[in-house]
Amino acid sequence: xxxxxxxxxFLLGVIAIVLTALFIFFQSPQREETEAVAKRVYKxxxxxxxxxxxxxxxxxxxxxxxxxxxxxxDDVVVKVVGxxxxxxxxxxxxxxxEGNTLVLPAGKIVEFEVTADDVNHGFGIYDSKGRLxxxxxxxxxxxxxxxxVFKEPGNYKVFCMEFCGIGHHNMFTDIKVVKEG
Numbered sequence: 001x002x003x004x005x006x007x008x009x010f011l012l013g014v015i016a017i018v019l020t021a022l023f024i025f026f027q028s029p030q031r032e033e034t035e036a037v038a039k040r041v042y043k044x045x046x047x048x049x050x051x052x053x054x055x056x057x058x059x060x061x062x063x064x065x066x067x068x069x070x071x072x073x074d075d076v077v078v079k080v081v082g083x084x085x086x087x088x089x090x091x092x093x094x095x096x097x098e099g100n101t102l103v104l105p106a107g108k109i110v111e112f113e114v115t116a117d118d119v120n121h122g123f124g125i126y127d128s129k130g131r132l133x134x135x136x137x138x139x140x141x142x143x144x145x146x147x148x149v150f151k152e153p154g155n156y157k158v159f160c161m162e163f164c165g166i167g168h169h170n171m172f173t174d175i176k177v178v179k180e181g
Contacts, residue, residue, distance in 0.1 A: 075108035082121035082138035085167030101174045106153045114144045122161025150177040
């Protein structure tokens with residue numbers, strides 16, 4: 001009895017769907033020619049496409065130069081290598097070493113090319129009040145490019161920000177920023 005009831009419900013459902021489809025088909029208004037409708041739709045679609053293209057190009061033109069991956073002209077370039085348990089600076093352009101202290105000019109864009117020889121290190125630059133100014137990951141086999149402008153002359157500290165072994169607490173050095181004159 002249950003299977004007969006299920007078969008009747010299924011058959012009535014199919015008949016209802018077919019009758020609804022036929023009713024909708026015969027009650028639809030007269031159809032326009034497909035070519036005329038398609039022409040109108042394609043004109044509107046083309047107009048929307050060019051408006052969208054103009055908006056996107058405008059947005060890119062105004063925002064792309066401010067994106068972080070646009071590299072500015074670097075006035076000073078310094079290669080930084082993290083090793084257990086020290087930072088080694090290699091001035092490439094516009095910087096110099098005084099002993100183990102890196103000397104940089106104030107107000108210039110400094111690009112640090114940060115890498116490591118052994119394990120991962122965290123290259124963090126702090127001001128004289130102990131505030132973190134900028135940081136980059138130092139990884140073996142990879143060079144991170146980090147740009148920063150030291151606005152004020154003074155002494156800055158570089159600390160390792162990632163535990164790199166037993167001598168991690170001794171991995172720090174100094175940066176001296178001087179006013180060019």
